[in-house]
Amino acid sequence: MNALLIRDLRLAVRAGGGLGLGLAFFLIVAVLVPFAVGANTDLLSRIAPGVLWIGALLACLLSLDRILALDFEDGTLDLLATAPVPLEAALSIKALAHWITTGLPLVLAAPILGVLMSLPPQGYLWLVVSLLLGTPALSVIGTFGAALTVGIKRGGLLLSLLVLPLYAPTLIFGAEAARRGAAGADVSTPMLLMAGISAGVIALMPFASAAALRINLR
Amino acid sequence: MSLWEYANPVKFLRLSERVLPVLWVLAAASVGTGLIWGFFFTPDERLQGSTVKILFLHVPAALMAINAWFMMLVASLIWLIRRHHVSALAAKSAAPVGVVFTLIALVTGAIWGQPIWGTWWVWDPRLTSFLILFLFYLGYIALWEAIEDPDTAADLTSVLCLVGSVFAVLSRYAVQFWNQGLHQGTSVPVATGERSVADVFWQPLLISMIGFGLLFLALVLYRTGTEIRIRRTAALLARTGARG
Numbered sequence: 001m002n003a004l005l006i007r008d009l010r011l012a013v014r015a016g017g018g019l020g021l022g023l024a025f026f027l028i029v030a031v032l033v034p035f036a037v038g039a040n041t042d043l044l045s046r047i048a049p050g051v052l053w054i055g056a057l058l059a060c061l062l063s064l065d066r067i068l069a070l071d072f073e074d075g076t077l078d079l080l081a082t083a084p085v086p087l088e089a090a091l092s093i094k095a096l097a098h099w100i101t102t103g104l105p106l107v108l109a110a111p112i113l114g115v116l117m118s119l120p121p122q123g124y125l126w127l128v129v130s131l132l133l134g135t136p137a138l139s140v141i142g143t144f145g146a147a148l149t150v151g152i153k154r155g156g157l158l159l160s161l162l163v164l165p166l167y168a169p170t171l172i173f174g175a176e177a178a179r180r181g182a183a184g185a186d187v188s189t190p191m192l193l194m195a196g197i198s199a200g201v202i203a204l205m206p207f208a209s210a211a212a213l214r215i216n217l218r
Numbered sequence: 219m220s221l222w223e224y225a226n227p228v229k230f231l232r233l234s235e236r237v238l239p240v241l242w243v244l245a246a247a248s249v250g251t252g253l254i255w256g257f258f259f260t261p262d263e264r265l266q267g268s269t270v271k272i273l274f275l276h277v278p279a280a281l282m283a284i285n286a287w288f289m290m291l292v293a294s295l296i297w298l299i300r301r302h303h304v305s306a307l308a309a310k311s312a313a314p315v316g317v318v319f320t321l322i323a324l325v326t327g328a329i330w331g332q333p334i335w336g337t338w339w340v341w342d343p344r345l346t347s348f349l350i351l352f353l354f355y356l357g358y359i360a361l362w363e364a365i366e367d368p369d370t371a372a373d374l375t376s377v378l379c380l381v382g383s384v385f386a387v388l389s390r391y392a393v394q395f396w397n398q399g400l401h402q403g404t405s406v407p408v409a410t411g412e413r414s415v416a417d418v419f420w421q422p423l424l425i426s427m428i429g430f431g432l433l434f435l436a437l438v439l440y441r442t443g444t445e446i447r448i449r450r451t452a453a454l455l456a457r458t459g460a461r462g
Contacts, residue, residue, distance in 0.1 A: 148361065148374055148377070149361075149364075151365070151370070152364050158361065158364050161357045161360055162357040162361065162378065164353070165353040165354050165357060165385065165389075166381070166382070168350055168385070168392065169385065169388040169389050169391075172389075172392040172393060173392060193392075197388065205381075208377060208380070208381050212374055212378075215370055215374055216374070218370070
C-alpha cells in the first residue's frame, strides 16, 4: 500500500500538469472573480469564503479523471484488482494520493488567495480548517465518480455531471463554516456536520467505488 | 404464484398488456377529473384567488417526482440482488418520467411563487433539494446513455442510484440547515392524519394525486415493455447478423 501511494505521488509530480494545474486553476478563479463582480472590497470580503470554496471544489474536479483513467488504459487497474490488497484499500490510497497532490496544495494556497479576495482577518483560520476537513471528502467522492465513468471514452463532462450534485452537502456545510468564521460567528455546528460527512464518506465510499470499478473491469 | 414470476419478461409483457388499457383509462379519468374539478369547480381561495389552483398540478407532480426515485432505488436493489433484467429496465424507464414530474413541480412552483411570494425562485430548502434531485435524475439518465453494454450500464446506474439516494437525503438536511425558508410544511401529514386543507380542495387534490400515481405506473409499464422489445430486437439482430 505504501508502494502504491509513493508510486501515485511520483506519477502525479513527474508526469506534470497534475500538481500545478489545480493550483493554477484555483489562482485564476480567485483572480477572475473580482474582474466579474467588481473590485469592491466590502463585497469581495463578504463572498470570499464561498468563492474560495467553489474554486477549490472546481480545481479538485479538474484532476478527478486522472485518478483512474491512465491506470485503466495501461492495465494497471487490472493488476490492482487481482493484487492481494483489496480493491477498496487500493482506491482509498488512490484517493489519498489525489488529496495530497490536489487537496492539500489548495488548502495551503487558500490563505494567500484569501489576501487577494480581502478575506477578513478572523476568517483565515476557519477557511483553512474547513478546507482541510472538507477536501478529503471531495477526493473520496471524486474517486467514486472516476470509478463509475472510467470505462467511458471522453467521460470527463459526464464525470462532472455525476460528481457535482454529490458535492452539494460538503460544499454547503464547508462554505457555511468558512462564512461564519469570516463573520466572527460560531462555526462549530456546520464544521462538525461537515467533518461528519468527511468521516462517513471516507469510511463508506471506497466500497461503492470498488463495486463500480469491479463492474467496469469485468 | 409469487411476485418473482413477473421477472420473466414474457410473463411481464403478458400481464402488462392486459393491465395497461385499464390503467390508461383509470389514469386519464382520475387525472382529468382531479384537474378539471380542481381548476373549474372549486371556489377561489380567500387570500390567493385562483392562483392556488395550480397546486392541483404542483402537489401530485412533486409527490410522484420523489416516489419515482424511490421506485428506481427499489428496482435497482432488486437488480443488484436478484439480477432480474425487467427490474433494471423498469428503473431505466422510470427516470425520464421522474425528471418530467420534477420539472413540472419546479416550473409550476415558480409560476405559483411569482404572484404569491413575489419571486420566481428562492433558495428555500425544499426548492433547493428538488433542484438537486433534478440534477441527480439528469446524471442518472446521462450515465445510462453513455454506456454501451446494457448489463454494465444497469450495474453502474444501480450503484449510482444507491449512492445518490444517500446524498439526496444528506442534501435535503444540509439545505434545511440554512433557514426555514418560504415553502410551507406538509399540509397533509400522513402520520397524524390532521390536514390543514379544506375538503373542497382536498377531494380534487386527492383524486389528482391518485391519478398521477396511476399515470406514473402506466408510463413505467409501457416504457418497460418498450425497453424489453428494444432489447429483444437487438438480440434478434445480433443472432441473424452472426448467421448471415
